Amino acid sequence: MRKRLGMLVPHKLKYRLFAVFVLVILLPFSILNIYNYQRIETLVQNKISEQSHEQLDNLHRSLEDQLSIAFKTLIFLEKDSDVRDILQHPDKRNILENAKLMESKFKNLNNSFFLYNPSVYFTLLDDDGHFYTSYSPRYTLTYEDFADNSSIVEMRETGASYFWVSDDQNYVSPDISKSPTLLSLYASLKDNRNRVYGWARISIDFSFWFQSVLQRSESNQAYFIVSRKGEIISRSAPESLLSEKAIMQVTAQPVNGYWKDGKNSALVNYSYLPSLDWYLVNQIPLSVLFREIESLKKQYFVSFFIITAAFIAVAFMIAYAFTRPLSHMQAKMKDAVRKDLRIRLPEKNYKGEVLELTRTFNEMMVDMNALIHRLKAEERQRDAVHFQMLLAQVNPHFLLNTLNTMKWIGLRSRNEEIVEICLSLGKLLETSLNSDVDLIHLREEIELTKAFIYIQQVRYSNSFEVEFSYEEEVQYALVPKLSLQPLVDNAIKHGIASLAGGGKIYIRMGLSENDETKLALEVEDNGIGMDGALLNGEAGRKRPGIGLDNVRERLRLLFKEDGSLEHVPIPQGTLFRLNMPFLLSEPYELQRIEPNDGEER
Template sequence: MHRTVQDHISIAFKTLIFLEQDSLVKSILDNPARFNPLENKALIEEKFLNLNNSFFLYNSNVYFTVLDFHGNVYTSYPSRRSLNYEEIMASPRFREIRTSKTPIVWVPSDENNVSRDLSKSPYLLSVYALLRDHNNAVYGIARISIDYAYWFQTFLKPASDLGQDYFIVTRSGEVVTQSNPQAQAVTAKAIKQIASDPEAEGYTVDAASGALLNYSYIESLDWYIVNRIPLPILFNEIEVLKRQYFSMFFLLAGAFILVAFLIAHTITRPLSQLQIKMRQAAHSNLKVRIPEQKYKGEILELTRTFNTMLVDMDELIQRLWAEERQKDAVRFQMLLAQMNPHFLLNTMNTMKWIALRRDCEDIADMCVSLGRLLEMSLNTDVDLIHLKEEIMLTQAFVFIQQTRYKDRFDIRYEYDTRLDYALVPKFSLQPLVENAIQHAFLEATGDQRVTIRVSETERRMLQIEVEDNGIGFDKARELQSKRKRPGIGLTNIRERLKLLFKEQGSLDIVELEQGTLIRMVIPYLLSIPYAVETSNSIQTEANRDVESTAGGG
């Protein structure tokens, strides 16, 4: 309602703008002698008619009055009494706008001079304004009047039929208009209470009339729009809304519970069956299955997943049992195989002492070297050993081979002693040297040499190279193909590097002009033993005490 009143006020402003900007209206008001009076009247009334027929004045009761300063009055309506120019100009409202410093003057209760055939309202809402040209020169006076009482009663008649009444009242309590002429007016006490409220909108309860009053303040007119709703009607409407709300609430709640029950029954029944099957599976019965024909959607997918999981678990358990049986068999074979190295090691020690008693130092040294190799092979708990230890094992093996081949080849070691404690795979260097001795020198003559190089690369990798000047890798492979038992040394090292270092370990064979270069690259891992000086000194002192005690006895 407040917005509608503001729209009507804006209509008056728009009409003034159109009149002030119309060049024909300005020409007639400035120079009425240009045409005869009848032509002037016809042209002005045509402008009024066009404005009334425009889209923003459609179905609005707006009346125009325009005066020039040459004694002429133009209206868009038939007047209740004859129009007298001097009398109109002398009226307080026109005299006020001529002397006022404000460009427009609002008159909320302007006397209605429109013919009763068009408007029966006693008062109109009018705005008075001076018409000025672009040089700010005044060339006429305009009055735009709105029959707000007719509009108010017509617009709000449906609300009156429902028992609600609307009023437009001034701050002093005067009723400007009301939607129902027969309705009881708003009490003065209620209007006083409304006028004392600093807020532009609000509500209050009028105990005298037993009604709720909603009000909104129109600042430009100093009016209040008041809506009065009797409390019985309000409570009755609230009660109806409450009943409708609770009825809809219980209806929707019942429908929701029913749908929830159906959904729960559809979901929980297969889930309960799934729970029973899972309990059976938990008691080692992996042969249970859930029939898939009864379900669909997510439940079917869950059922299929459960059945697939049981099949996979059953196969996995069978595979684990087979692997366990295989591990037991391998463990048994390993325990059985350990007996042979121990027997051989004891036999080597016996042969060594026999050779020493008979002054066969070569045989004794070979027994010592072979014993070292057998002793290291018995230690199955260690995969990585120090480079220093691997060199010693290689030297033991080389000693045996040089004795066998009567020093036909020479072994050279090129590495920094700082790498002594770098970790390398156990028995990784010895097979490379063995491969060079047994294959590279099969048909070679002259100076036969094997060079072992160990170095640290820029990428923090340990590089081990075994180079020989033998017959070459390709020719050695051709000769090896004639053997009944193929060699497994290089293949074994590659597999061990892959198990220990994944993709970081590599073993490459490089063909040289004379001979072969085998290069092994592994991560550089340094493991320096801790110093035990304190414990050694303590042990030394303890030994001295024991020796002194023994000597005294």
């Protein structure tokens, strides 16, 4: 997975910078703009829905007014004594007089200021086979048409006072009403003793009301009256359509709300009428709703894409301008390898950090050239030194051969002193010629020191004594070869050589008292000391001499700060101490092998 993601990451720096510009700046900016635009659309949609619901609430109140007119008309008819007398006692007058009186009552109701509504129609009937209407019927009516109506039959059976019928078939003459159905209130008429003396049907031409109310509404919006069963009872225009999905959404619950019909690109607002179990529905096309926003949207996205393209171009140019000096420097570095670092970058073309980087690059090239020249000079110098060392090995080898000749002459002449001197000097010369070994065991260093002391005792006629003291555990410690010899030579020449009664040299070797990880080698004499040596004519040269400086330098090269040569002041004589790490290296055949399971090996 990580490898696949790595393949998607650009390798060149300029493309990485460009990708960072796009992902960190452009992409979040685009997402934020789209989110803000959707928020604006939602806010506008909510605002339009609120306004639409205000219109639906006005329709709702207007329809409630129509329903209240029907109830008021019923109350006026029920309280009118003449109407009650005609329905209770139809035989008091003849049929024509009853019809004429009832027609007069209907006209008065229609002309009433409180009840004026030309689209309200009345029908009254008694229980003796008489009925009265305030309209011209669409077809010939009979008493049975009313008496056998399901609503009146149901009221008789249940004792209900009234019923609303929302889909009552229109019975009014087409010259008066062209609506297919009417909204009818079926009610029983009762006297003061709550006895039924007649029946009333008060119908409202709600389609006419609906059209008249919507004449002032915007023509680009569609209004519907939908029943709870999903039937469209009325619509503002014959060509207006409401999708089945929208009807299902509207009639799902008896609540008010709105819904966005994505398929038909419309905003559907609906308001529930609990008294009739109806829904007033308003449908607004989104093209109308967001007409101005769509125009702004096009302008916005055109501007956005232009700015985005400009931003991408500028980002790429910035990335290119930023990485171009680095690419140029990379090419120059490749040329520097091919041309032995003899490359310089022009500094006049750059500014700021790039200029500092260019100067640093040029300085680095100069330093590297100087370093290479110095290394080459040191290499030539090493070759010269190596040549001189090879040349210098001729004389020591000649001396060894001479010593061997002298040794055989001493053996033939049976002069043991000459033989021992030749053997001791041969050991010293052979060790000094072995340039491959810098560290030897302490016991070997002691043997070399004893060989040097033997030669010096012969020279000074055994006028001094030497005492060695060391612990057995340090005899295989590694020490620089010929490190004790310069100290012993210094003690003999400048310490005890001038003593009349001879002198004594103490050579002590062991672990340091302050640090058991350090090895200490001490050479002490009971001679005249450093101050006495200066008084005896040694003022022209320093006490330490070349040999001590040689020892110090070798300690520094081998052990860095862990090795040192120090002069320790004492009451009489001179004491020099060598300090170095305790490096134990026993020979393999002398190492102890632990037995396994009690067995010896």
